[in-house]
Amino acid sequence: MSVLIVAEHLRGELRPITLELISAARELEGPVAVAVIAKDPSALTDAVDVEGVNEILSVKVDQEEFENDVYQQAVERLIGQREPQVILLGFTVNSMGYGPAVAAKLGLGFASDVFSIDGAAGGPVATRAFYGSKVHAEVEFPGHDRVMLLLRPTAWPPAEGAGSAVEEEVSVSISGSLARHKEFVDVATGDVDITTADFLLSIGRGVGDKENLPQFEELAGKMGAILSVSRPLVDQGWMPNSRQVGQSGKTVKPKIYLALGISGAVQHLAGMKTSGTIIAVNTDPEAAIFSVADYGAVADLFEVAEELEKLY
Amino acid sequence: MCVKQVAVLGDEVEFTADERDVDPDYLDYALNEWDTYATEEALRLCEAAADGEVVVVSVGPEDAEEAMRRCLAMGADRGIRVDSDAWLDPIQVARALAEVVRAENPDLVFAGVQSADAVQAATGTALAELLDLPRVAVVTKIELGDGNATVNRELEGGVLDVVEVDTPALLTIQTGINEPRYATLRAIKQAEEKEIDVRQPGDLGEPAYQVKKMFVPPKGEGAEMLNGSAADVAQKIKEIVEEHTG
């Protein structure tokens, strides 16, 4: 299957999702082309030149940063020109802005938040979740020669290895961008909404004393995580309920949930078990949290926390 | 304002005989969470302008009117339902909505970023294409201007992209953009009485995908245990975190 990947970048840096798309494309065993749409594509082409990529399509545009209409027009043009069977985008905020539009305009097959693709049957069969991730389904695209898939970030590992792709410059004329980037604003961390955090560092009864909280707040900050807690810490009044993960607090689904000193009461698990990657540290090897964790360590959370602090 | 009544699955599940969907007995229904935020935002903009009308549009069977009435109870003025009982993909939904929305000649079209049940995050943007409207997806702030609007687009990692978009436009609204108001019982009762206009869908075209098989995800084998000293564990955790933050 021939694949066209649209690279994603922000502020001059390639986003890791792009390399994950390449890993996915490699599984489909066909020619893989990566489109780099940017003001200066050459700054990014090296980063996408990894093993498995046959062609890099450099599309120079006037706009510094992502804009819907620019990408839509560029991608439509590329699809018309290259006629790929599969178009891979990341399931990202950027893609949400133009991917479905391209699919609607060109009558493509379409599915998003895909985390597995089977290329064996001649046309792709994609696996995605339904009903709030409670069930999975294999979906197919009968009657579509061309299919656009938006892939779930971190479902594939980033592709590695030096590549030997052929670079081609493709010129596309963009007829006006109706939604124009003005500037970026970095969000200061105030009282946060743990339900939208990508990375939660969550602490439980294991932290023992209120005096130990600042240490974990600091660690969370260093690691780029938001601090959340299990119910007992809120019951004690050490943290507000807005930080509580669990049935009587909030349900969270971050990419990473690092649980330190949480045993995993049923009500807590209900609030976080559909998180992307769950890492749990607890001194009790029988702790229920290990039954939902992807990675676990039977260790003292203070020792691990101290070591983590040295690394950040 | 495009809204959806989403299906909610509890902890138990059974599938239909053809294994392509969940047995409807196991499903409950509710207004899509994103749509309460979108409705609230629409109401606020109209209130701030001391003018305007919020029209709620949805594609679904008669039961879906319950979700629409939540929006009416919040203060939306009118509701239009495009009648359909079928499993539709987001582009088909967009086609079903397009004619109705176009006829209303709106200044702004809102949709939720995604639906809680299918999570395709596609209907809004596909609809914008069919209506030939400028669009921005994943909006967390809106300021109306003259012939355009300045909106914040929320990227991964919390970075905000400030975008100027020509209006009329379609915006997909993210949760947390505001605090949705609650409807009093009086408003809920009044919304019950309101007439919802029902239309038939036109040609919805070929489906963009088809479910081949639906199943309960296999249970994991349990956690991969990280061994070694606290320092080893910490090192491994750092690596895992780096691998998984996009």
Place this chain on the structure above:
Amino acid sequence: MARDPKYDILFEPIQLGPKMMKNRFYQIPHCNGFGSEKPMSQAYFRAMKAEGGYGACCTEYCSIHPESDDTHRVSARLWDDDDIKNLGLMCDMLHEHGALAAAELWYGGPHAPCMESRAVPRAPSQIPSDFEHLTYPKEMDKDDIREVQGFYVEAAKRAREAGFDIVYVYGSHSYLPQQFLTPYYNRRTDEYGGSLENRARFWRETIEQVKDAVGDDCAIAVRMSTDMFMGEAGTQLERDCLPFVELVDDMVDVWDINVSGISEWGEDATPSRFYPAGRMLPWQKAVKDVSKKPVLGVGRFTSPDLMVEAINGGSLDIIATCRPSISDPFLPLKIDEGRLDDIRECIGCNICISRWEIGGPPLICTQNATAGEEYRRGWHPEKFDPATNADNDVLVVGAGPAGMECAMILGKRGMRRVHLVEGSDDMGGIMRWVPQLPGLGEWARVVNYRKIQIDKLRNVEFIPNTELDADGVKDYGAELVVIATGGYWATDGLNGATHDTIPGADASKPNILTPEQIMRDGKEVPGKRVVIVDNDGYYMGVSLAEKLAAEGKQVTIMTHLGHHAPYMHFTLEAPNMHRRLHQLKVEMVTYQMPTQIGNGGLTSAHVYDEEHLTEWEADAVVLVTQRRSNEALYRELKDKVGIDTLSSEGITGFYRIGDCVAPRLTADCIFDGHRLAREIDSDNPEVPLPFKRERAVIEREAVLTA
């Protein structure tokens, strides 16, 4: 939903002597205030637990003879054939559900003051009771010993006849058999005192005789305290208990193991304030290590994970519960059905125990408003008749304990729509900040349980951040309105002692504070020296004293009473509370009432010598004088807006519940909300329906003509 296989062990049957128990859930003997003389309430109460899945349920302590009469406290009695009839009903009802019935045969010795029977209790040595200080026992000679052992045998036979499957020879809590075992109670120099073998003799012989009499038909249970924490004078684990276990193990079918004596039995029935669940596991394990028989015991177990750990870890064979069975009789079934989030967990407040300690009243439970009401009001904790007026919308104003309970039960009864509207950003009311007092974290379960249940109810919507005024309520669109706006601590020093305010008491000043100002509003407690004026009688004053002293303040707590927090004697929290405050160097002042509060402190007078004034320097004065109802909204609606206007707006029912009617225990607030919801479709829901009273009603004519 299915049972999680890791809990399978809890559902494995186990043999107890001649009887088979169907699972590992055992309701340990505990009081309920019903005894043998309210047999319907007793039987319905116990049977509810069997319906909820318990494999065995016990009576409370069951007196074997009029010499063991605990009046004013209520025990069960098996004195005569009529008692067999009355108490036997519980056996029948338990058996219907496949549960075993156990009778905890009890002889109290001097701890039982015999205020009804006017008999004289017997004991190994003549020393007044450390529990009932005015009661002296008769010192037993050998004839007395034989006689009293005979009482056990006769009672055991009556128990068998009543249908009991298990009979106890109960010694825990310093009752007679354990009195013989313990030097503190036993100063004898004959073969029943002195060495361990001698001290053990009475108990061993009694077990033997009871076993001979009924052991083929009934399992023999022995309840023993393994350590009274009284040093060498009390029972000790290694010196007395473990050897005793080895001595009689062959005769015993099941061991019921706990700790403590009677005067501080809060070390056994541990308040959550001081102890986590499973406190006694180490002692229970020590016994299990030397015994070949099944061992059971309590530990305020609510978590199935902890239960499984206790069994797999070799500490217990059977999980016994008392308080968790009161707060949720359906605990076993909910674990079996995988409905763990429906478990209504015990909060360890010991309000249930307090009613027995007071002596007389039936038990109540903070978490479970139906506890004790199974017969009296016909309430079932899991079954709710659909309301006949369900076609109505309800507005509940205030999501504190009363409001949450009312909304939840109305939801379960199928009211069309219930809106639970709350001014703050979350549910809980006072239970949002009370659990933040030292040690009270588990009390937050009151909120957690209701939050989860309300979340599940499709017809109940929780609306936070919405402060409704009278117009807001009137125009809300509900047909039924329930005001549940709670209470507050008096800001002017109004109190139950003087029935007046305290001159100078004004909590709007920075140096004068009330409990919720400190705990909920974050008002700063200025300076270092704090005087707490405590006219309350329950936990608020002393809890604040503990909190502020732990934060480094120099705290004086002053009460007009002779004791601080007298109610905490009933909840068994007093001894450790006093220890805590003593450790924190809190100055405890009694019999003093403030006469004037100023900027630098206050002046107080001795309650019995008003001329005797004392000056106290204080940077902050905390007023814990009395509570008031937040009835402003209700009054405005009733008095200003008027019922007629409300009617014309479509409001057909207007009620209020909880502290906003009159401040009271959280248990009673929850009861209030529950009752209104249960009776929302009665003719006049504001007036509680009559409850059944178990009493003898005479035929007057028949008596006079007889």
